[in-house]
Amino acid sequence: MTQRRTVKDLLVGAKDAAELMVDLAYAAVFFGDESIAREVLRLESKVDDLLVDLRAVCMLAARTPDDADALAGVLSLAVAIEDIADAAEDIAQVVLDDLGVPAELRDDLRHAAEVTARVKIREENELEGRPLRDLELPARTGMWLIALRRDDDWIYGPGPDELLLERDVLFLQGPPEGVDTVRELAGGTPRTLPPPPEQPKLSHLDRAVDLVVEMKNSSEVAVGLAYSALLLRDRSLAAEVMVLEDKSDDSFHELQGWVLRAASELDDPEELRGLLHLASSSERIVDAAKSMTRLVESDEPPHPIIAAALSQADEIVGEAIVNPGSEADGRSLRELEIHTATGMEILAIQRDDRWRYRPRGTRRLQAGDRLLAIGPGEGAPRLRELCGDERPEGEEGWAGPLEDED
Numbered sequence: 001m002t003q004r005r006t007v008k009d010l011l012v013g014a015k016d017a018a019e020l021m022v023d024l025a026y027a028a029v030f031f032g033d034e035s036i037a038r039e040v041l042r043l044e045s046k047v048d049d050l051l052v053d054l055r056a057v058c059m060l061a062a063r064t065p066d067d068a069d070a071l072a073g074v075l076s077l078a079v080a081i082e083d084i085a086d087a088a089e090d091i092a093q094v095v096l097d098d099l100g101v102p103a104e105l106r107d108d109l110r111h112a113a114e115v116t117a118r119v120k121i122r123e124e125n126e127l128e129g130r131p132l133r134d135l136e137l138p139a140r141t142g143m144w145l146i147a148l149r150r151d152d153d154w155i156y157g158p159g160p161d162e163l164l165l166e167r168d169v170l171f172l173q174g175p176p177e178g179v180d181t182v183r184e185l186a187g188g189t190p191r192t193l194p195p196p197p198e199q200p201k202l203s204h205l206d207r208a209v210d211l212v213v214e215m216k217n218s219s220e221v222a223v224g225l226a227y228s229a230l231l232l233r234d235r236s237l238a239a240e241v242m243v244l245e246d247k248s249d250d251s252f253h254e255l256q257g258w259v260l261r262a263a264s265e266l267d268d269p270e271e272l273r274g275l276l277h278l279a280s281s282s283e284r285i286v287d288a289a290k291s292m293t294r295l296v297e298s299d300e301p302p303h304p305i306i307a308a309a310l311s312q313a314d315e316i317v318g319e320a321i322v323n324p325g326s327e328a329d330g331r332s333l334r335e336l337e338i339h340t341a342t343g344m345e346i347l348a349i350q351r352d353d354r355w356r357y358r359p360r361g362t363r364r365l366q367a368g369d370r371l372l373a374i375g376p377g378e379g380a381p382r383l384r385e386l387c388g389d390e391r392p393e394g395e396e397g398w399a400g401p402l403e404d405e406d
Helices: 007-031 034-061 065-096 103-110 137-141 176-185 204-232 235-263 269-292 304-311 338-342 379-387
Strands: 115-120 144-150 153-156 169-174 316-321 345-351 354-357 370-375
Touching: 007 034, 007 065, 007 103, 007 115, 007 144, 007 153, 007 169, 007 204, 007 269, 007 304, 034 065, 034 153, 065 204, 065 269, 065 304, 103 204, 103 269, 115 176, 137 144, 137 169, 137 176, 137 338, 137 379, 169 176, 176 338, 204 235, 204 269, 204 304, 204 316, 204 345, 204 370, 235 269, 235 345, 235 354, 304 316, 316 379, 338 345, 338 370, 338 379, 370 379
Parallel strands: none
Antiparallel strands: 115 169, 144 153, 144 169, 316 370, 345 354, 345 370
């Protein structure tokens, strides 16, 4: 008889798989790759199985009404994770159902703050035969390995002990400047992207595409902020997720207008179906993120299992406070190259009780800024070192009571 997995293990597995689904689903759209889209559907089945087991374990663990109340938050989080996975499946269906994606969308995604790249390990390389832990790709390049294909087999979210082999095809996410660094490590040649073409006037389709990219970015930030709000028990972060949810609703309504206008400009308006499908799925992801934050709004603290699961996932939430005289004090995000130097992506910056999410590279940091970032576990200490934040790990987050907002 197999040993039943713990609630924490099941929650971590479902969360990681659902996030990977979103990454791979957008990668399938970016590359127009049906094989990646089909992998998303396989992962969706895995998430379903994990959540079925999770619900069964919670039912067995709830021996008293108090137990049931304590585990209700875990089940609520499970529903949100399931909603994210379902939305990712719908994104993959854009490719599998050939709904059509305008070329302009792929052009916009190529010049986004975070891009998806596909890199093949060639004969002469610096990656072969070394475990991912030793390669430290996120810290060296800013790129996060989300999956790899080895012949006809796929490995999703490869672990730190995974050895890379010649001819492996890597799927990574990170800043555009990190792509060429990985290519060179893999034995390839740099392919510096030309700057995006300047257009004197935006067409209706351009405006629709811009809104879809904005909604995609908002959905990714909303999920990261929701996990941060849960881990840090921060109601101000939960409020920011609600702001993003309202913004996403407004963007979707605006998008519908631009799509109707763009239809008159195109010979084949059918390709606009894909835009609406992507936007609808992105909106559902933001809605799921908002539902997570209800656990923070309650006077009762969420179950400790939630904190343990979020802190042990493949990607963790990191927090750092910029100290006076530190390397980060007075310098911009672009100058610091935080993503490349640490592998962490800055989700938001808090300054004077105000949050700024997805800050641009020109944003200059100052002493007292509180940074929230998401990325690999080894990147969090490096981010703190950059900011001169010498607090011991574990001081932030779930230690101490939740303070009310002023």
